[in-house]
Amino acid sequence: MCGFIVPKNAQILINVWAMGRDSSIWQNPNLFMPERFLEQEIDFKGRYFELIPFGAGRRICPGLPLANRMVHLMLASLVYYYAWKLPYEMRPEHMDMGETFGLTLHREVPLRAIPFKSFCKSGAPIDIGRAVLTTVLNAISNNFFSIDLAKYDSNLSHEFQDLFCDVTEEAGRPNIADYFPALRLIDPQRVRKRTRIYFSKLFGIFDGIIDQRLQLRLHQRVLKKATMN
Numbered sequence: 132m133c134g135f136i137v138p139k140n141a142q143i144l145i146n147v148w149a150m151g152r153d154s155s156i157w158q159n160p161n162l163f164m165p166e167r168f169l170e171q172e173i174d175f176k177g178r179y180f181e182l183i184p185f186g187a188g189r190r191i192c193p194g195l196p197l198a199n200r201m202v203h204l205m206l207a208s209l210v211y212y213y214a215w216k217l218p219y220e221m222r223p224e225h226m227d228m229g230e231t232f233g234l235t236l237h238r239e240v241p242l243r244a245i246p247f248k249s250f251c252k253s254g255a256p257i258d259i260g261r262a263v264l265t266t267v268l269n270a271i272s273n274n275f276f277s278i279d280l281a282k283y284d285s286n287l288s289h290e291f292q293d294l295f296c297d298v299t300e301e302a303g304r305p306n307i308a309d310y311f312p313a314l315r316l317i318d319p320q321r322v323r324k325r326t327r328i329y330f331s332k333l334f335g336i337f338d339g340i341i342d343q344r345l346q347l348r349l350h351q352r353v354l355k356k357a358t359m360n
């Protein structure tokens with residue numbers, strides 16, 4: 132392909148970051164200019180390869196329709212219900228916009244801002260990324276379990292969210308065994324070991340929910356029997 136030989140079963144990583152900053156495709160690629168998309172025909176649904184935030188083809192992100200609704204709703208809710216200011220009289224141009232690598236590229240320093248309209252009485256800055264993560268996790272956990280798995284203010288829930296972040300970071304960290312499959316058995320970076328620990332903790336949480344459900348169902352059956360007798 133294009134003069135390269137791609138061996139069978141090769142793992143290919145597409146550098147979407149570089150595509151998004153390619154000055155032969157985008158004007159002023161490093162400027163945050165959402166309005167640039169107003170003049171374009173292209174969309175993000177995998178048909179235009181210069182913009183594939185959700186991937187493309189058969190392995191395209193299956194969460195695209197959900198994300199497409201959630202992202203607008205969440206951002207609109209944050210902007211509509213609150214007015215925001217940065218903590219410590221910080222000016223927007225002084226914000227640290229450094230990025231760090233994970234399953235997704237995210238900010239190195241979390242975005243903390245103070246909502247100063249309507250419900251917020253404390254005036255304390257909140258971690259917006261955390262608040263959004265909580266909402267997304269709950270939207271997903273309600274689909275599967277009909278409950279909120281994450282809460283904004285409980286320690287257990289913070290543990291769950293930390294675990295979720297650890298798993299996504301682990302999944303995104305470059306693993307030498309992906310490039311040299313012969314190393315997979317040795318697992319030189321201990322990725323498999325850590326992943327096993329994370330997943331056993333996650334399954335522990337899910338098992339707890341399933342046990343609670345079963346107990347509730349049993350309790351309801353006993354109650355029903357007792358009222359029938």
Ligand code: HEM
Pocket residue numbers: 183184185186187188189190191192193194195197198202271
């Ligand atoms: C703005 C939000 C999101 C973005 C930018 C995004 C992006 C992506 C990308 C780039 C991929 C890799 C696609 C490829 O290999 O070509 C992917 C895969 C995936 N995404 Fe998302 N995603 C988002 C939200 C979601 C949500 C909300 C869910 C689930 C509820 C989800 C579930 C998945 C799954 C299960 C895969 C793996 C698909 C596979 O490998 O076959 N994503 N996503």
